[in-house]
Amino acid sequence: MTSEDCLIVAKAELRMARQLILDEIRDYPTPISGCDAQYNHLIGLRGSVSDALSALEAPRFVATPRTPDPTAGVESR
Known part of the structure; x- marks a missing residue:
């Protein structure tokens, strides 16, 4: 099983x-x-599960020397 399979x-x-x-x-x-x-516990669980799902589905920015922050844009060469 791959890491992608685990995420699915x-x-x-x-x-x-x-x-x-x-x-x-x-x-x-x-x-x-x-x-x-x-x-109230059920309401809290609903929020926690939704937050976890959102975190897994959201794209993650990884800083590199060419794009040190999300607003740096893409450098082409």
């Missing part, structure tokens, strides 16, 4: 986790009080 699996697992959390939130019994620790 990780993204799929995070998407599945996000959907399961969304299902739990949707099916949570109402009324929901603002101090409901279990519901």
Whole structure:
């Protein structure tokens, strides 16, 4: 298994986790009080999973001598 395969699996697992959390939130019994620790925990998990998925899907800038920062543009020679 390659690192790319692992990333594909990780993204799929995070998407599945996000959907399961969304299902739990949707099916949570109402009324929901603002101090409901279990519901608030689900909301926090939803954010954490979404952040992790976004981090894996976002392009990552890697500085090089020719492009020391993201705004440096591409040097052609």
